[in-house]
Amino acid sequence: MNATVRRPGAWLAAAAAVAAGAVLIGHVRLDAAPPSFDEAWYLEVSFKLWNALSDGRLLDFAREYAGAFRFKAPLVSVLPLPFYAILGPSYDAAVLANIPALALLAWSLYGLGRRFFSDAAGGLAAAFALSFPLNAALSRLLFVETWLAALTAAFLWRWAESDALRRPAEAPRLGVLLGLGLLSKVSFFIPPSLPVALSLREARPAERPLKLLLTVAAAIALTWYAWNLVYVAGYAFKASFGDIAAKYVTVPPWDPASLGRFLAALLREGPGYPGSLLLALCLGLLGRRALTEPGLRFAMAWLLPSIILVAASRSKDLRFLAAALPGAALALAGALDLVTRERRARLPILTGALALSWTVFALQAAGRAPSLARSDYGSTSRPASAWDxxxxxxxxxxxxxxxxxxxxxxxxxxxxxxxxxxxxxxxxxxxxxxxxxxxxxxxxxxxxxxxxxxxxxxxxxxxxxxxxxxxxxxxxxxxxxxxxxxxxxxxxxxxxxxxxxxxxxxxxxxxxxxxxxxx
Structure with missing residues (x-):
């Protein structure tokens, strides 16, 4: 029998990516609103890059790229350029650049789920992640978070496959992913840090592949950071913890009401209340085993540090959790897989969990989701502005x-x-x-x-x-x-x-x- 046929999880991951991409295309066709503040800024820089590139002014392109934003990484404005070549420069074309990220996120989570748990867990992890309200909403906007999540998942997948770099052939791939990740956001390194650190405790990598990884990453990231590192590092801290955040959020970081709102939003926009309850139930059934399962430890190490950091920040913007939330999808899929193994009800339970998550996804896309399943970032198509x-x-x-x-x-x-x-x-x-x-x-x-x-x-x-x-x-x-x-x-x-x-x-x-x- 063909190997692909024996892997229904791979088909599920592919189907989830196709469905999410199709919904994104439909959203773009129906959405008539102009870009928001930050989106418009990303578009402005992206159009500058496109103008220089399409005119053949490569030196001007390099200058625009090196000076882009100063305190925000530039990948969000670079990624739409191939879509402009096909569709012309527009807001719609820029948003459609998120489609490859959805595919990369799905495939990477499938790879992680299959490595740590099973083929079924891989497919479920991909499907769960793409259905999370926050991830779905952000994919329909010109924000970098969809690509950030995809690159994070891809990096962690290849890191797991490298066996802590004991397979040196993975080093160049990891270097490319790390470099691109840093060009997507300066905080890219935070979600992967703990999973990588835990694996390094068990086995130190050989020096040569580690140097190769870092050299490739530096060669890519320094194309922009060489000119802007001081600006972006200072802004990132001030925006989360310093005076910039204080001007927009007046309550202290550990205000109980603020923390309560953050937790409620996290449950609503991440796995959702049903998914969160299901994860808690599965972890409870697993008991101490949950602490010893490598896949669950990996997933929680991916998720928890970012939750703590965002909770400690003044802004508590859930968008900053986008790169970590796939860890929740991996944990949920893995826990379900472990709990239902050797059980007759395995297929109905897994199918029911999948159907529930994608029902919420469909309702959200149609603008009919209940308040407990909506994202603050929207997700439905918007009417045209009253002003041209x-x-x-x-x-x-x-x-x-x-x-x-x-x-x-x-x-x-x-x-x-x-x-x-x-x-x-x-x-x-x-x-x-x-x-x-x-x-x-x-x-x-x-x-x-x-x-x-x-x-x-x-x-x-x-x-x-x-x-x-x-x-x-x-x-x-x-x-x-x-x-x-x-x-x-x-x-x-x-x-x-x-x-x-x-x-x-x-x-x-x-x-x-x-x-x-x-x-």
Whole structure:
């Protein structure tokens, strides 16, 4: 009999990847909303890279890549480039770049489950992971987390297959995966660290393959980190534990209510309440055996450190757990496999668990999931914005003229400088859009940014309600308007701008030097 036929778990993993990819394609076709703040920024950089590459300006491409983001790893903006070559540069094409990541995640989890448990456990691990509400929701957005999870799973799979590098042929592959992982996020090393450390306690690797692994990884990662390591390391710490996080989250990290919300969200968006209860039940039935099973120890070592670190951070953003949650899928699949072995009810139990997880997946994709199974990151298709930001970018470019630097006085999810910048780069408009910056509620900081960026125009937007904007924006916007109105800032009325819906805009042109530093 053919080996593939004898491995139904492999077919299950493949079917899960195909189903998740098909749902993603359907979502992209139906979703009409513009990208969010961060997504638009990733798009802007991605379009810059595409413009340079498609024009054959390889030196400019290298410069754009080396200077991309500064404090965020650039892979999220590089991965869509092959899809632009086929579909053209667009938000939809960029999101579709997550499809290969879904396949890689499924295949890697199948490999891990099969190595540690059984063929069936491998298929279940892949299917569970792709159905988790958080993973499903993030795959339909232009975030790096889907690729981060896939690269983490692939690295751990090949590490397990290398037998702690006692199979040196795996070293180059592991080096490539580590290098790409670090280019996806500076924190890539956290989820794999404990599983790798535990395996190294049992057997130290030979020096030569370890050096090869690290050399290959460094050669890949340093293409960007050589110029940006200081920026990204400082930002990563501040965003999770330091002053940046403190400005957005005012409660202390160990606030009981905050921890309770985090735990509830983790159960809801990770394995889900049914999956979490099933995992707890299986671990209880296994008893002490759960602590001695290599596969379960590996899975828990993958999952738990990230949960502790995110729980200890101020933001407690579940997105930071995306690379660790596949460990929960592996643990659930492995525990079910161990508990049901040699039992007559094995097939109905495994089938029921699989059906439950994918029922939740289907309901979530259709927008009909109960509140206890929804992701805060959404997952259903969204209606179009009331404002045509692509047309607005062209209108402002024509009104302001080539070389203009336009400050956008709106920080709405569907109307902001990030979105306008992305369209400007894609359409090669000769203008730059900027926002008020991280002004922390201080008009002085916003004015300093206008001066630093040599802003030539300001677009003030009327009609947005304060509760539609970040809390620090309305006060700064009002203060800037007052400064312009009384002549403290050298801007003159350049006419009204059509925005659409209930919004109106007015463009102001600078006619002098910004000399003041605040109020």
């Amino acid at each position: 930001t692509e047309a607005l970018a062209r209108t402002l470019s024509g009104a302001a003229g080539p070389g203009a630097v336009i400050v956008v006085g709106a920080e709405h999810r569907q109307l902001n400088a990030n979105i306008l910048s992305a369209w400007a780069v894609r359409d090669r408009l000769p203008v730059t859009f900027i926002h008020y910056g991280h002004m922390e509620g201080r008009v002085e900081a916003a004015v300093a940014r206008l001066s630093e960026k040599d802003a030539t125009h300001i677009l003030f937007v009327d009609g947005l309600q304060p509760d539609q904007l970040p809390s620090m924006v309305p006060g700064v916007d009002a203060a800037l308007r007052a400064l312009v109105k009384r002549g403290a800032l050298p801007f003159k009325d350049a006419g009204a701008v059509a925005i659409g819906g209930d919004l109106t805009g007015k463009l102001w042109r600078r006619e002098g030097t910004i000399r003041m530093s605040g109020s």
